[in-house]
Structure formats: structure tokens, C-alpha cells
Amino acid sequence: xxxxxxxxxxxxxxxxxxxxxxxxxxxxxxxxxxxxxxxxxxxxxxxxxxxxxxxxxxxxxxxxxxxxxxxxxxxxxxxxxxxxxxxxxxxxxxxxxxxxxxxxxxxxxxxxxxxxxxxxxxxxxxxxxxxxxxxxxxxxxxxxxxxxxxxxxxxxxxxxxxxxxxxxxxxxxxxxxxxxxxxxxxxxxxxxxxxxxxxxxxxxxxxxxxxxxxxxxxxxxxxxxxxxxxxxxxxxxxxxxxxxxxxxxxxxxxxxxxxxxxx
Amino acid sequence: xxxxxxxxxxxxxxxxxxxxxxxxxxxxxxxxxxxxxxxxxxxxxxxxxxxxxxxxxxxxxxxxxxx
Numbered sequence: 001x002x003x004x005x006x007x008x009x010x011x012x013x014x015x016x017x018x019x020x021x022x023x024x025x026x027x028x029x030x031x032x033x034x035x036x037x038x039x040x041x042x043x044x045x046x047x048x049x050x051x052x053x054x055x056x057x058x059x060x061x062x063x064x065x066x067x068x069x070x071x072x073x074x075x076x077x078x079x080x081x082x083x084x085x086x087x088x089x090x091x092x093x094x095x096x097x098x099x100x101x102x103x104x105x106x107x108x109x110x111x112x113x114x115x116x117x118x119x120x121x122x123x124x125x126x127x128x129x130x131x132x133x134x135x136x137x138x139x140x141x142x143x144x145x146x147x148x149x150x151x152x153x154x155x156x157x158x159x160x161x162x163x164x165x166x167x168x169x170x171x172x173x174x175x176x177x178x179x180x181x182x183x184x185x186x187x188x189x190x191x192x193x194x195x196x197x198x199x200x201x202x203x204x205x206x207x208x209x210x211x212x213x214x215x216x217x218x219x220x221x222x223x224x225x226x227x228x229x230x231x232x233x234x235x236x237x238x239x240x241x242x243x244x245x246x247x248x249x250x251x252x253x254x255x256x257x258x259x260x261x262x263x
Numbered sequence: 264x265x266x267x268x269x270x271x272x273x274x275x276x277x278x279x280x281x282x283x284x285x286x287x288x289x290x291x292x293x294x295x296x297x298x299x300x301x302x303x304x305x306x307x308x309x310x311x312x313x314x315x316x317x318x319x320x321x322x323x324x325x326x327x328x329x330x
Contacts, residue, residue, distance in 0.1 A: 020328075020329060020330030021329060021330075022327075022328040022329040022330045023328070023330075024328060027328075030328060043329060043330055044326045044327065044328065044329055045326070045327050045328065045329025045330075046297075046324050046325075046326060046327070047324060047325065047327045047329075048270040048271075048322065048324055048325075049270070049291060049294075049296050049323045049324055049325040051269055051270055051272070051289045051291070051323060052288070052289035052290050052291070055290035055291075059294070059295060059325065059326070060325075060326050060327055060328055061295055061326050071326070073326070074329055074330065076329050076330060086299065086302065087324075089299075089304055090297040090298075090299055090322070090324050091297070093297040093298075093304050093306065094295065094296065094324065094325070094326060095326075162330070163330075189330075209330075210330075211329075211330030212330065
């Protein structure tokens with residue numbers, strides 16, 4: 001497993017678990033959960049600063065320094081390509097020219113379903129502007145391929161809706177994406193518990209990105225550790241190659257000869 | 264007088280003011296922020312010489328927790 005690294009935009013990562021930093025009780029819980037997850041790539045959001053109301057507000061970047069983690073600024077909350085592009089240009093300035101980003105353009109505030117039309121437009125602009133774009137999208141294999149063709153460095157389809165914890169609802173579509181796309185495919189959104197992460201990895205996905213499944217667990221730090229194990233177990237099972245499924249088997253696991261009491 | 268929108272709030276200044284001076288007033292001097300003026304990024308290195316003009320719209324952002 002040592003040589004089995006996740007390669008994104010020419011850089012190798014040992015962990016295939018990517019985590020968000022939102023929804024935690026406080027920065028100390030954020031830090032402990034991220035530590036327990038073993039994640040190397042962590043997403044952050046870009047928001048308006050306080051303008052003097054709260055001068056002693058702690059800074060996320062002091063808790064999670066860019067020297068220790070690969071920070072992945074996201075465009076969560078953006079509903080247009082223009083807003084997403086502006087947000088990531090600010091992020092690049094904030095992080096001293098860092099170009100690896102997560103693009104996410106939402107279409108609907110209730111479902112948080114991605115708007116793929118705006119996502120495609122933003123991806124084109126960002127790639128042309130030198131960004132390395134990891135893109136959140138629907139599980140539509142045609143759109144996924146188009147995003148790859150534009151030059152995105154990772155395709156990140158939802159497994160179910162953001163924050164829903166509904167798990168891997170359409171493994172067949174994820175398979176279609178995996179069959180068509182050469183860049184890493186990372187399930188982003190929908191994972192609820194460890195088995196969901198393992199299923200994503202067993203399908204052959206190259207990584208899993210999650211936030212709520214850890215932050216909204218009863219014990220986030222413990223769930224972060226569970227997720228690390230699930231992603232590793234799922235990946236190893238994928239590499240090992242599972243046995244074929246069959247309704248029943250005429251070959252028991254124990255020897256058929258040598259049973260006592262036979263004539 | 265110079266009227267400027269900062270993160271959606273109206274602010275008024277009697278004297279010419281640079282971005283550096285503004286950030287110091289808001290106790291953001293030296294903090295890790297990024298700043299956009301009228302939709303265009305202003306690089307940190309230009310904060311000293313960039314004077315605000317009437318009607319400018321500033322956005323000042325930081326990194327926060329998020330998915």
C-alpha cells in the first residue's frame with residue numbers, strides 16, 4: 001500500500017480522505033477531528049472578514065496552517081460562475097498564490113444540488129486563469145467528462161445531497177464516471193457513515209471528501225478516525241479485487257472430506 | 264468626503280485614506296486577509312499606495328471553516 005498514493009495535479013498524497021472544516025463546535029474540535037482523520041487536503045471557505053467588530057477573532061489559518069495541510073479553498077454558497085471565480089481569485093490572493101481549489105456552484109438553496117451549467121462556465125474561466133480545479137458536480141458522467149476535457153484536475157461527484165448523510169445512492173453512475181474519466185474521481189457529499197466511505201472506495205473512487213459526516217457525528221473525533229480506517233479498508237479491498245457475487249455456492253470453505261461419523 | 268462600501272456597509276471618511284490606513288483603523292493591519300476593490304483584487308503590496316475614492320466597493324475576506 002506504501003506506493004499507492006493519490007496523485008492530484010502532479011502532487012502525491014498518502015491520505016485518500018479529504019475533509020471539510022465547517023460545522024465544528026470550535027477550532028479545537030476542528031483541529032482534533034482533522035488530526036484524527038489523517039487528511040492532508042482540507043477544505044476551507046472564504047467569507048467577509050469582521051471589520052473591527054471583533055478584532056480578537058481567532059484565525060482558522062493559525063489553527064490549520066498552510067505549512068501543515070494542503071488547503072483547498074471552496075466556493076460553497078456561490079450560485080453563479082462569476083461569484084465562484086471572484087471568490088477563488090480572492091482565495092488565491094489570501095493564500096499567496098495557491099492555485100489548487102474546489103469549485104462548487106450551487107443551483108438550489110434547499111437541495112444544494114450543483115448547477116452544472118454555471119460550474120462548466122466557471123471551470124473554463126478558472127482553468128484559463130491558471131487554477132488547478134477540483135470540481136464538485138452531479139453524478140452525470142457526460143458532464144464529468146466535459147469537466148475533465150476543460151482541464152479540471154479532479155472530478156468530485158456527489159454520492160447524495162450535501163449534508164444529507166444518505167450514502168452512495170447511485171453506484172452505477174459513479175461507475176460510469178470512473179469508466180470515462182482519467183483524472184481522480186473523488187466522492188464529494190453524501191457520505192453518512194464509515195461504510196459509505198468504504199463503498200465509495202471499493203467502487204474504485206480515488207478518494208472521498210466529507211465534512212458533515214464527521215462534524216455532525218455524536219463524537220466527531222472518533223468518527224474522523226473511523227473514516228480514515230474505512231477509506232483505507234475500502235481502497236485496499238478495491239486493490240485486492242473482491243470475489244464474484246453469487247446466489248449460493250457449492251464450494252464450502254472447509255474440507256468436504258475427513259468428516260467424523262462417516263462410514 | 265469619501266463614501267465607501269466595505270463588506271456591504273457604508274463608511275464615510277473626511278480625509279483621503281489608503282487601504283493600509285483603513286485596515287489599521289479596522290484592526291485588520293497585519294492580519295491574513297484578501298481584498299477586492301470594485302471587483303478587482305488589490306495585491307497586498309499595493310495597500311500602502313492605493314487610495315480609496317468616492318463610491319468604491321470593497322470586499323475584505325478571510326478563511327473560515329467550510330466544506
